[in-house]
Amino acid sequence: xxxxxTYSEEQxxxxxxxxxxxxxxxxxxxxxxxxxxxxxxxxxRMRRELGRKLGAKGWLYxxxxxxxGGGGLDVDxxxxxxxxxxxxxxxxPPYYNSGGTLGAPTILVWGTEEQRKTLLPPIYHGDVRVWQxxxxxxxxxxxxxxxxxxxxxxxxxxxxxxxxxxxxxxxTDWMWTLAVTDPNGERHxxxxxxxxxxxxxxxxxxxxxxxxxxxxSARSGQKNTIFFEDVRVPASCLVGGExxxxxxASTHLxxxxxxxxxxxxxxxxxxxxxxxxxxxxxxRPLVEDPDVRDTLADxxxxxxxxxxxxxxxxxxTYARQPRSYEGPQLSLYMKQAGLWMTQQILQVVGPAxxxxxxxxxxxEGFLDAQQRNGIVLMHPGGTADIQKVxxxxxxxxxxxxxxxxxxxx
Amino acid sequence: xxxxxxxxxxxxxxxxxxxxxRRMPKAAVVALQKSESGYEPQIWSTIAQLxxxxxxxxxxxxxxxxxxxxxxxxxxxxxxxxxxxxxFSSGVLSALTVMEAGDDAQRRRIxxxxxxxxxxxxxxxxxxxxxxGPQGVAMEPRRVGDRYVLDGVKLFVSDAVAASxxxxxxxxxxxxxxxxxxxxxxxxxxxSARNLPGLLSWQAEVRFERVEVPADALLGGRENSGWAxxxxxxxxxxxxxxxxxxxxxxxxxxxxxxxxxxxxxxxVPIGRFQRVQDHIVRLVNHLDAARWTTYEALWKLDAGRPxxxxxxLAKAVTAEAHMExxxxxxxxxxxxxxxxxxxxxxxxxxxxxLFNYLGDPKWHKxxxxxxxxx
Numbered sequence: 001x002x003x004x005x006t007y008s009e010e011q012x013x014x015x016x017x018x019x020x021x022x023x024x025x026x027x028x029x030x031x032x033x034x035x036x037x038x039x040x041x042x043x044x045r046m047r048r049e050l051g052r053k054l055g056a057k058g059w060l061y062x063x064x065x066x067x068x069g070g071g072g073l074d075v076d077x078x079x080x081x082x083x084x085x086x087x088x089x090x091x092x093p094p095y096y097n098s099g100g101t102l103g104a105p106t107i108l109v110w111g112t113e114e115q116r117k118t119l120l121p122p123i124y125h126g127d128v129r130v131w132q133x134x135x136x137x138x139x140x141x142x143x144x145x146x147x148x149x150x151x152x153x154x155x156x157x158x159x160x161x162x163x164x165x166x167x168x169x170x171x172t173d174w175m176w177t178l179a180v181t182d183p184n185g186e187r188h189x190x191x192x193x194x195x196x197x198x199x200x201x202x203x204x205x206x207x208x209x210x211x212x213x214x215x216x217s218a219r220s221g222q223k224n225t226i227f228f229e230d231v232r233v234p235a236s237c238l239v240g241g242e243x244x245x246x247x248x249a250s251t252h253l254x255x256x257x258x259x260x261x262x263x264x265x266x267x268x269x270x271x272x273x274x275x276x277x278x279x280x281x282x283x284r285p286l287v288e289d290p291d292v293r294d295t296l297a298d299x300x301x302x303x304x305x306x307x308x309x310x311x312x313x314x315x316x317t318y319a320r321q322p323r324s325y326e327g328p329q330l331s332l333y334m335k336q337a338g339l340w341m342t343q344q345i346l347q348v349v350g351p352a353x354x355x356x357x358x359x360x361x362x363x364e365g366f367l368d369a370q371q372r373n374g375i376v377l378m379h380p381g382g383t384a385d386i387q388k389v390x391x392x393x394x395x396x397x398x399x400x401x402x403x404x405x406x407x408x409x
Numbered sequence: 410x411x412x413x414x415x416x417x418x419x420x421x422x423x424x425x426x427x428x429x430x431r432r433m434p435k436a437a438v439v440a441l442q443k444s445e446s447g448y449e450p451q452i453w454s455t456i457a458q459l460x461x462x463x464x465x466x467x468x469x470x471x472x473x474x475x476x477x478x479x480x481x482x483x484x485x486x487x488x489x490x491x492x493x494x495x496x497f498s499s500g501v502l503s504a505l506t507v508m509e510a511g512d513d514a515q516r517r518r519i520x521x522x523x524x525x526x527x528x529x530x531x532x533x534x535x536x537x538x539x540x541x542g543p544q545g546v547a548m549e550p551r552r553v554g555d556r557y558v559l560d561g562v563k564l565f566v567s568d569a570v571a572a573s574x575x576x577x578x579x580x581x582x583x584x585x586x587x588x589x590x591x592x593x594x595x596x597x598x599x600x601s602a603r604n605l606p607g608l609l610s611w612q613a614e615v616r617f618e619r620v621e622v623p624a625d626a627l628l629g630g631r632e633n634s635g636w637a638x639x640x641x642x643x644x645x646x647x648x649x650x651x652x653x654x655x656x657x658x659x660x661x662x663x664x665x666x667x668x669x670x671x672x673x674x675x676x677v678p679i680g681r682f683q684r685v686q687d688h689i690v691r692l693v694n695h696l697d698a699a700r701w702t703t704y705e706a707l708w709k710l711d712a713g714r715p716x717x718x719x720x721x722l723a724k725a726v727t728a729e730a731h732m733e734x735x736x737x738x739x740x741x742x743x744x745x746x747x748x749x750x751x752x753x754x755x756x757x758x759x760x761x762x763l764f765n766y767l768g769d770p771k772w773h774k775x776x777x778x779x780x781x782x783x
Contacts, residue, residue: 293778
């Protein structure tokens with residue numbers, strides 16, 4: 001066994017190249033949390049600009065095939081890129097791009113050659129930001145029950161309906177969405193996926209007022225309601241075959257449920273430990289209180305187990321090992337650990353964990369963000385209960401056949 | 410990066426699994442539960458002949474010279490039984506303690522005996538009302554001429570009834586450095602061991618009454634060097650013990666899935682009920698937490714990296730996981746789970762016995778925090 005990537009000389013050379021490039025091209029202050037809408041917009045422009053520069057080098061989607069505009073790099077180089085970006089508290093892409101990170105690999109698996117050639121390069125180059133649009137007011141956990149219609153009309157589909165809990169702030173270029181193409185069709189055989197240009201007439205984006213604290217968002221955890229009113233989408237934008245959308249969804253959802261795995265540092269843990277070292281209570285640092293130490297140990301252990309589950313999934317994916325319940329397990333574990341942690345942190349830190357006040361709260365409000373996100377992150381990508389259902393099916397509990405994990409590579 | 414057992418380890422695990430299926434099926438495991446020693450001499454000698462007792466002992470001392478991860482692959486299969494008997498006590502913890510604390514002559518004398526199974530060793534550390542730290546070792550031998558004379562009680566000593574020899578931690582000086590390790594022949598006059606009755610599996614009270622021990626029984630030939638050696642041995646042994654518990658969790662998981670698919674109530678397999686599924690989901694999450702923390706600790710140890718924090722973490726996680734996995738399995742199984750013959754209870758008893766063994770979760774979490782210099 002080897003839990004670490006062994007870096008070759010070539011990788012070390014590549015690391016030096018990447019680090020030098022990032023130092024020259026990542027603008028100062030890009031990771032500072034914006035506090036006003038104007039700051040948020042400026043930060044977003046900064047991040048998109050960086051994304052385009054990364055895309056030009058093939059570093060935005062390093063492992064995506066070169067022929068479609070990706071980096072064409074192997075996992076050894078991709079790891080170095082991810083680690084170097086992570087070192088600067090950035091991820092790839094350096095902005096919210098759910099429809100790109102989850103949609104692009106899905107198009108790679110299910111799209112036609114023509115679609116791969118037209119849809120993938122703008123994503124891989126960072127020319128477009130893409131949001132995924134799945135949930136609807138009447139279809140949350142029951143995603144197969146979406147109601148948005150996409151009715152064929154000549155060489156177009158006409159979309160009508162409503163999507164909720166979508167995207168972030170600062171808008172999007174494309175939308176990656178699921179709709180009903182056969183209103184009379186059997187469940188699971190009536191859906192199709194579309195890549196929709198967000199500028200098309202009839203699309204309205206309306207911000208939602210929510211509890212969460214989203215990344216790089218001025219307003220707390222912004223999500224949107226999207227209305228589609230007679231939106232005419234070219235038929236060439238349907239990906240994966242008409243009424244084949246549920247099978248296509250299995251790829252998309254596998255990735256969203258943590259099937260791809262991840263590596264990276266745990267910024268939250270280091271911030272928390274720093275906070276406990278530098279904050280005094282009754283004349284001594286919090287970290288010296290035996291009860292606080294016990295709680296910190298439990299928090300640390302959960303974060304380590306989460307890290308190991310992510311590392312395992314990363315390895316399973318890239319070593320092309322068979323996967324079963326591991327994706328939803330990681331997702332479930334992180335959701336449960338996050339919610340559990342809110343109470344532990346409130347116990348250790350007290351009400352200072354609930355304020356973003358620059359003097360009495362935590363640095364850049366990371367504790368306040370945890371208190372919100374611990375609650376809010378219980379549902380995106382499927383609720384904790386849905387993850388359990390997926391796990392049970394794949395383990396084969398109470399059924400004679402085990403459900404297979406979604407196809408991702 | 411490669412998170413799997415290598416080819417050699419997979420083959421070893423496969424042989425062990427076949428051995429367990431043939432020689433130590435569920436009925437045999439259950440039958441041994443009420444025995445005093447916890448093992449069957451024939452199984453003991455077969456496992457010794459297969460080279461598995463001395464797996465971790467370097468080849469010059471009659472062993473297999475294997476890595477800790479090799480041993481983990483084997484003990485994971487043993488844990489599926491779970492195989493009772495002093496295999497871990499003698500072949501892992503005692504062997505590693507002799508390796509770490511003994512001088513070359515002692516290693517040459519003792520290790521081939523452990524590897525061949527002719528002698529059975531166990532390590533006696535804890536005492537009444539005391540912890541797993543060096544301060545827990547209070548028994549002070551008297552030095553009489555060229556001999557030590559031991560009086561006192563060691564408590565919760567694993568496999569002491571089965572053992573032919575004990576490595577006894579004694580107090581010879583102040584502080585953490587004041588601990589020495591003495592080899593005591595259990596046949597020596599004044600030594601008595603008795604298993605403690607109850608849920609506890611094969612842990613004993615060992616009494617020493619004016620037990621005379623020759624001076625050359627002092628491991629390393631030097632007083633006050635025992636605790637450091639024991640710490641190094643325990644760090645390595647704990648990782649293998651964790652693998653044993655991972656195997657037990659895996660067996661309990663498979664048992665629960667199987668039962669949920671075959672037990673019919675309300676006209677359907679009980680696994681159709683999400684409440685039942687939830688127990689198994691909880692179980693597999695604990696199993697995997699134990700598995701991956703254990704594997705990472707093993708990797709660090711075998712790669713020669715600082716591993717203390719990972720070992721403390723793995724032990725804390727695994728002890729809790731083993732207990733929780735068994736609890737979840739009992740929820741799935743209900744009544745039948747508590748019938749000894751069914752085969753779940755040996756796992757459950759083990760999860761309780763091993764919870765405190767070599768340090769309980771809280772003890773290890775606090776040491777982990779210390780190692781990480783919070």
